[in-house]
Amino acid sequence: xxxxxxADVRASCRSGKLTGPTPGLAPxxxxxxxxxxxxxxxxxxxxxxxxxxxxxxxLDVTEPGDPEPKTVAPGSDLRTDLPAYRIWENGxxxxxxxxxxxxxxxDLVGFVIGCSFTFENALLEARIPVRHIEQGVNVPMYRTNxxxxxxxxxxxxxxxxxxxxxxxxxxxATTICAKLPLAHGAPIHFGDxxxxxxxxxxxxxxxxxxxxxxxxxxxxxxCGVTPQAALMKARPxxxxxxxxxxxxxxxxxxxxxxxx
Amino acid sequence: xxxxxxADVRASCRSGKLTGPTPGLAPxxxxxxxxxxxxxxxxxxxxxxxxxxxxxxxLDVTEPGDPEPKTVAPGSDLRTDLPAYRIWENGxxxxxxxxxxxxxxxDLVGFVIGCSFTFENALLEARIPVRHIEQGVNVPMYRTNxxxxxxxxxxxxxxxxxxxxxxxxxxxATTICAKLPLAHGAPIHFGDxxxxxxxxxxxxxxxxxxxxxxxxxxxxxxCGVTPQAALMKARPxxxxxxxxxxxxxxxxxxxxxxxx
Numbered sequence: 024x025x026x027x028x029x030a031d032v033r034a035s036c037r038s039g040k041l042t043g044p045t046p047g048l049a050p051x052x053x054x055x056x057x058x059x060x061x062x063x064x065x066x067x068x069x070x071x072x073x074x075x076x077x078x079x080x081x082l083d084v085t086e087p088g089d090p091e092p093k094t095v096a097p098g099s100d101l102r103t104d105l106p107a108y109r110i111w112e113n114g115x116x117x118x119x120x121x122x123x124x125x126x127x128x129x130d131l132v133g134f135v136i137g138c139s140f141t142f143e144n145a146l147l148e149a150r151i152p153v154r155h156i157e158q159g160v161n162v163p164m165y166r167t168n169x170x171x172x173x174x175x176x177x178x179x180x181x182x183x184x185x186x187x188x189x190x191x192x193x194x195x196a197t198t199i200c201a202k203l204p205l206a207h208g209a210p211i212h213f214g215d216x217x218x219x220x221x222x223x224x225x226x227x228x229x230x231x232x233x234x235x236x237x238x239x240x241x242x243x244x245x246c247g248v249t250p251q252a253a254l255m256k257a258r259p260x261x262x263x264x265x266x267x268x269x270x271x272x273x274x275x276x277x278x279x280x281x282x283x
Numbered sequence: 284x285x286x287x288x289x290a291d292v293r294a295s296c297r298s299g300k301l302t303g304p305t306p307g308l309a310p311x312x313x314x315x316x317x318x319x320x321x322x323x324x325x326x327x328x329x330x331x332x333x334x335x336x337x338x339x340x341x342l343d344v345t346e347p348g349d350p351e352p353k354t355v356a357p358g359s360d361l362r363t364d365l366p367a368y369r370i371w372e373n374g375x376x377x378x379x380x381x382x383x384x385x386x387x388x389x390d391l392v393g394f395v396i397g398c399s400f401t402f403e404n405a406l407l408e409a410r411i412p413v414r415h416i417e418q419g420v421n422v423p424m425y426r427t428n429x430x431x432x433x434x435x436x437x438x439x440x441x442x443x444x445x446x447x448x449x450x451x452x453x454x455x456a457t458t459i460c461a462k463l464p465l466a467h468g469a470p471i472h473f474g475d476x477x478x479x480x481x482x483x484x485x486x487x488x489x490x491x492x493x494x495x496x497x498x499x500x501x502x503x504x505x506c507g508v509t510p511q512a513a514l515m516k517a518r519p520x521x522x523x524x525x526x527x528x529x530x531x532x533x534x535x536x537x538x539x540x541x542x543x
Contacts, residue, residue, distance in 0.1 A: 066326040069333065070344055074354070084330055086435065094334070094432070172354070175346065204542070282464070282542065 028052060029096065029272035033104035042106045042121045044268035046140060051277055053206075054270035055082055055095070056136040056247045057105060058254065059123075059263040062087040065132035067175030071253060072134065074172040078181055078249030080137035080205040082273065088129040095273040101133045107266035114258030123263055131263070138247055138270060139184055141206035141277050145199050151192050154233040161268070162186070163227035164246050168220025169211070171249060179253040182229070183211060183219070184246040187239040196242065205280045212243040219243065288312060289356065289532035293364035302366045302381045304528035306400060311537055313466075314530035315342055315355070316396040316507045317365060318514065319383075319523040322347040325392035327435030331513060332394065334432040338441055338509030340397035340465040342533065348389040355533040361393045367526035374518030383523055391523070398507055398530060399444055401466035401537050405459050411452050414493040421528070422446070423487035424506050428480025429471070431509060439513040442489070443471060443479070444506040447499040456502065465540045472503040479503065 029052035035041035045054055060068050065087070072079035083092040090101045103122045110118040110126055120126065139162065143153050155162045162184045169181040188196055193213055201209040216224045224241060225232050229248055235241055254262055265271060289312035295301035305314055320328050325347070332339035343352040350361045363382045370378040370386055380386065399422065403413050415422045422444045429441040448456055453473055461469040476484045484501060485492050489508055495501055514522055525531060 062326070066322070066329065069326065069329050070346075073329065073333070073341060073344055081333060084333055086330075 026050070029274050032272040033096065033099050036106050037100065037103040039121065045106060045270045045272065046268065049272050050144070053082070053095070053273045053275040053277055053280060054138050054140045055273055056138050056250070057101065057263075057265040057271050058134040058136065058250060059101065059131045060134070060259060061128065061261055062130040062132055064176070064259045067177050068134065068250075070174035071171070071177040072136070072250065074174050075181075075249065076204065077208050077211060077245035078171065078247065080207060081134065082137050082205060082275070083135040085133035087132050090127070090133065092133060092135050095135055095275050096271075097274070101271070102127050105265050105269060105271050107269040109264045109266050111254070111259075111262040111264065113260055114255050119266055126263060128261070135271060135273070136247055136250065137205040137207065137280070139207055139244065140270070141280055142200045142203050142244070144277050145203060146196055149195060149199055151188065151196050151199075154187050155231065158233055160233065161230035163232055164229035164248055165216070165221045166228045166252070171253065176257045177253045179249070179256045181211070182246045182248040182252055183243040184230075185224070185227070185241045185243050187233065187235040188242050189238050190240065193240060193242050200244070202281050204282060207245045207247070210242045210244050214240045216241055286310070289534050292532040293356065293359050296366050297360065297363040299381065305366060305530045305532065306528065309532050310404070313342070313355070313533045313535040313537055313540060314398050314400045315533055316398050316510070317361065317523075317525040317531050318394040318396065318510060319361065319391045320394070320519060321388065321521055322390040322392055324436070324519045327437050328394065328510075330434035331431070331437040332396070332510065334434050335441075335509065336464065337468050337471060337505035338431065338507065340467060341394065342397050342465060342535070343395040345393035347392050350387065350393065352393060352395050355395055355535050356531075357534070361531070362387050365525050365529060365531050367529040369524045369526050371514070371519075371522040371524065373520055374515050379526055386523060388521070395531060395533070396507055396510065397465040397467065397540070399467055399504065400530070401540055402460045402463050402504075404537050405463060406456055409455060409459055411448065411456050411459075414447050415491065418493055420493065421490035423492055424489035424508055425476070425481045426488045426512070431513065436517045437513045439509070439516045441471070442506045442508040442512055443503040444490075445484070445487070445501045445503050447493065447495040448502050449498050450500065453500060453502050460504070462541050464542060467505045467507070470502045470504050474500050476501055
């Protein structure tokens with residue numbers, strides 16, 4: 024049996040066979056967040072991503088009405104190739120379909136945004152442990168008091184994910200992740216959670232709490248939930264995102280995101 | 284006498300004292316290309332830059348109608364702070380004013396784009412010679428047969444600049460420039476000019492020819508003239524750019540563009 028590729032996972036989604044979460048599928052292939060917005064909201068959102076590249080690293084942006092992200096996955100179709108989606112109307116979640124052909128509009132622009140799985144794979148390959156994977160739970164995520172740079176109608180706090188590491192692991196993780204700017208890049212903070220406005224590290228705003236051992240410090244990375252939070256705040260009349268954990272598989276290999 | 288800063292050069296432009304070219308002014312401060320476009324053309328252009336980051340590295344993008352690029356030069360004013368501008372109507376050059384207060388519109392979006400001066404300074408500091416500076420002429424630039432990724436109404440060939448180097452200099456130049464993705468990054472080609480569609484290296488499409496010695500190869504970098512060429516092809520009803528060589532001085536230091 025050959026190892027499944029990003030295209031294999033997309034085909035499973037397209038045929039309706041795969042409707043569950045994607046972590047661990049097609050190892051080595053870049054997984055991505057998806058945001059779809061009407062053209063008249065797309066400039067503001069593109070600008071928001073351009074101004075906040077750590078939480079919103081853009082891998083690809085489609086032409087209005089074109090469901091194919093030609094750079095990262097030629098031949099793919101954003102309407103069918105993810106396992107599950109979320110439909111948003113005026114900032115409210117209204118549906119969680121497994122394909123969006125019935126929701127498609129000719130003015131939709133697709134934003135394919137880098138994801139933490141890429142750098143987590145790089146950490147694991149460097150034998151740096153990732154606690155929430157060890158514990159089999161979702162990564163803990165927190166709203167911070169760090170404001171994103173606003174862009175038109177989009178604004179809001181940076182959301183961060185947290186992984187506990189020993190100092191020497193944190194240092195190696197920093198050098199590894201700094202080479203992956205399209206997967207959130209180097210951490211944005213470590214240590215004192217209150218310094219970035221997190222009041223209780225045991226109570227994440229999204230995801231699950233994880234154990235922090237006495238020789239470890241919490242290390243914080245900019246998180247892909249940031250643009251989704253800005254989106255919910257801005258309340259565009261219509262938007263579609265992936266369902267959390269149900270990502271878009273690209274043809275990119277993890278190592279292709281590495282920069283010198 | 285203290286060394287002039289980016290802000291000093293901008294103040295000289297604003298007062299009308301400086302209307303000439305900027306190379307060599309405020310050494311150490313990042314100089315930038317400027318493109319101003321109406322909002323209804325800005326999404327396509329932002330997408331063009333996002334898709335072609337080597338020729339079009341974005342340093343800052345302003346909100347529609349706001350003349351202040353807040354990230355790279357807080358307090359500055361794009362209407363007055365460049366020595367000279369070009370006004371374009373339907374792709375035709377119609378004026379070359381020294382300020383654009385009379386041409387300003389409330390729907391203009393400013394694109395501040397990285398420039399080769401930054402990496403040329405880095406090369407000179409590494410004792411790598413830059414021939415056109417030695418010869419006191421403009422850098423030679425060529426249209427290639429490498430197509431940019433199109434975005435809406437913007438498309439066209441990549442324009443490159445060329446500097447002749449010995450192989451070991453070319454290798455060091457590559458590692459130095461790779462760390463400066465916001466100043467066009469690593470070269471895109473070296474050696475055989477015909478391979479990228481350049482028919483006569485002695486006849487650049489823009490700028491001046493320079494000497495290539497027998498132990499040297501031509502080394503080609505993505506060039507900031509690329510977005511201007513795409514702009515002229517797309518013929519938007521209205522656009523403003525800097526006059527070539529008359530750049531926008533930012534508050535960024537050259538070394539701040541360095542990435543790990």
